[in-house]
Amino acid sequence: MKKEFTLTIYTENHVGLINKIAIMFSRRKISLESFNTSPSEVPNIYRFTIVVIEAEAVVKNLVKQIEKIVDVFKVYCNTNDEIVWQQMALYKVPTEVIIKEVKVERLLREYGAKAVVIRNDYTVFEATGQGEEINKLLKKLDKFGLIEFVRSSRIAIIHASEGIHKKVVEMEQKNPALQTINNEFLDKKDQVFQM
Template sequence: MCENKVYTVSIYTENNIGLLNRISAIFQRRHINIESINTSSSEIDHISKWTIVVELSEDRMKKIIGQIEKQVEVIKAYYHKEDEIIYQESCLFKIKSEFLFEERQIQNIIKDSNAKIVHVNREFFVLEKSGRTEDIELFHRELKAFGIMQFTRSGRIAVTKDEMKISEMLKVF
């Protein structure tokens, strides 16, 4: 049996209503949890790029890619191993303002992690941190001692290390 690995799926699509439900159903029917999902515009006008992170075997991944590509609006779907992509995630932390002014340690954590303070008022301040999954998890653990009021994290955004010929294919489309 093949071992499970983390894969990043890139899907190029037309932007149509109902596609999210159909693509997520492909994973749901196979009892595969989507770790993160992001959709945005792509390098080609009017074409969306989806980035989905899942953990499963490569055999199952190949079958899912085939199912995704059967959707009418899907132009092309790819899967990538972790070492084949460059990726980032972003997150926001809301913390009581008293810690920013009274705790030198939190100031050092912010500086050492290259996080940004994006909002400050009397009650709370908001930090933004971008990076790889492990960077964000470490930052989260360090801030936990100060009492995180709110936390949110984006889905992964990624580009491949190798050139993808998708742009030429999409121009023809």
């Protein structure tokens, strides 16, 4: 049975890494529901957050394969109840409607949306939440002449994990000469990142 999984991948930032990871998904014919990458809390280590809907056995096998990529330090695989996650959305609505319709103003307050751009012809609102909340506001604003809508990829923090920061600090304490993660000691990563 397929269900939603969030993969959190800690890596170095190297050219071509996204392609290596993407190939692993395409070979297995796994579609990505959401894809986000950003710097992590540790300098020179990046974090990918990827959402897939797939059978657990397929995802667990995929995680093992991704961890074999030289530039990847660790991959976490979590269900939605094991993470805290959010998305951000922007809604462009005619300013005229906002001024005339008190209902729209109440609706935006109800969803915690805030104005980020106000012009004579349109106003852009920002809201954060989970997919269901974002979709509900989208449907309601559509009735009032929604002009444009965009949603971000998922960002997530794992409930039970300490992340990679503690492991990097431990590694630096064992060998203080290593100030950054680089190719010089990639072959040692398996010893250092035993999680």
